[in-house]
Amino acid sequence: MTITHRFIETNGIRMHLAEAGSGPLVLFCHGWPESWYSWRHQLEAVAAAGFHAVAPDMRGYGQTDAPEAIDQYSIMHLAGDMVGLLDALEARTAVLVGHDWGALAGWPMALFRPDRFRAIACLSVPYFPRRPVRPTSVMPHTETHQFYQLYFQQPGVAEADFERDPKRMIALTLAGTSGGAAAGEPGPGPGMVPRAGGWMAGRSYPEKLPDWLTEADVEFYANEFKRAGFRGGLNWYRNVDRNWELMAPWAAAKVEVPALFMVGDNDLVYKFPGMAQLVANLSQFVPKLTKSVVLPGCGHWTQQERKDDVNRELIAFLKAL
Numbered sequence: 001m002t003i004t005h006r007f008i009e010t011n012g013i014r015m016h017l018a019e020a021g022s023g024p025l026v027l028f029c030h031g032w033p034e035s036w037y038s039w040r041h042q043l044e045a046v047a048a049a050g051f052h053a054v055a056p057d058m059r060g061y062g063q064t065d066a067p068e069a070i071d072q073y074s075i076m077h078l079a080g081d082m083v084g085l086l087d088a089l090e091a092r093t094a095v096l097v098g099h100d101w102g103a104l105a106g107w108p109m110a111l112f113r114p115d116r117f118r119a120i121a122c123l124s125v126p127y128f129p130r131r132p133v134r135p136t137s138v139m140p141h142t143e144t145h146q147f148y149q150l151y152f153q154q155p156g157v158a159e160a161d162f163e164r165d166p167k168r169m170i171a172l173t174l175a176g177t178s179g180g181a182a183a184g185e186p187g188p189g190p191g192m193v194p195r196a197g198g199w200m201a202g203r204s205y206p207e208k209l210p211d212w213l214t215e216a217d218v219e220f221y222a223n224e225f226k227r228a229g230f231r232g233g234l235n236w237y238r239n240v241d242r243n244w245e246l247m248a249p250w251a252a253a254k255v256e257v258p259a260l261f262m263v264g265d266n267d268l269v270y271k272f273p274g275m276a277q278l279v280a281n282l283s284q285f286v287p288k289l290t291k292s293v294v295l296p297g298c299g300h301w302t303q304q305e306r307k308d309d310v311n312r313e314l315i316a317f318l319k320a321l
Helices: 036-048 075-088 101-112 157-163 166-176 215-228 231-237 240-246 275-280 307-320
Strands: 004-010 013-020 025-029 052-056 094-099 117-123 145-147 192-194 259-264 289-295
Touching: 004 075, 013 036, 013 075, 025 036, 025 075, 025 101, 036 052, 036 094, 036 215, 036 307, 052 075, 075 101, 075 240, 094 101, 101 117, 117 307, 157 166, 157 231, 166 215, 259 307, 275 289, 289 307
Parallel strands: 025 052, 025 094, 094 117, 117 259, 259 289
Antiparallel strands: 004 013, 013 052, 145 192
């Protein structure tokens, strides 16, 4: 099954799509710092199972347009992009599959438009209701370290850090939160960045990449960010408080479409306090959750690290709808 590429117009931007197969639409939304390529193992498998598999470069990434203004990356813009994608493909509905930010944005899309997103499968990030306080106000920080999302807030800081050596940044990020690396992470806590020197300070290129990641994979991602820069992807993080405000009308809402959730037990997200309990009780907030899968030994890059497990669970979910 061949993956092909094209561009569409959606929600005022030009968007690059990778796609394979024909049949009911399955829409794959990637996270940070990635691109359509993070779904390379799923596109062909899902297409071969009888579906039209489509993975865009999300707003700000790869070959898709990257508006300059930070406020152009709100949850409403991201949801509008995906609804516009369905319109461009003349598809009435799709099953949404999201990982990392693709999941964090995907759950609200299923809340907003269950008429267009008939089911959802999310990896790494579970659905959780809107919290009573602004997200950045409760992110951890000390005199010497700050949570990575706080580090991303000041425009230009992380961009300068990452764009000095995109290949090293990608290799460190993907290898550093892979299953084996995440198990015994030293330091001040998960996701903490030193105030002196930033994300890349004193970190050399990994001696060995994890088995699921090749040098060619790292090169692909790095070249995408060399072309597009990091600003677009980082702007998603700069909208976390704005999204919190925008989500106020849905504060107590539940996701009411059929759903599947998968996470690795060595995922940085799963290790945050209370997250394992949230995953265990996810059906309280997602009543039509069909299955919640915790993959032993898997880190953050779920669909790349455990492609066969993810493909098997995802295709079974899709066929049962």
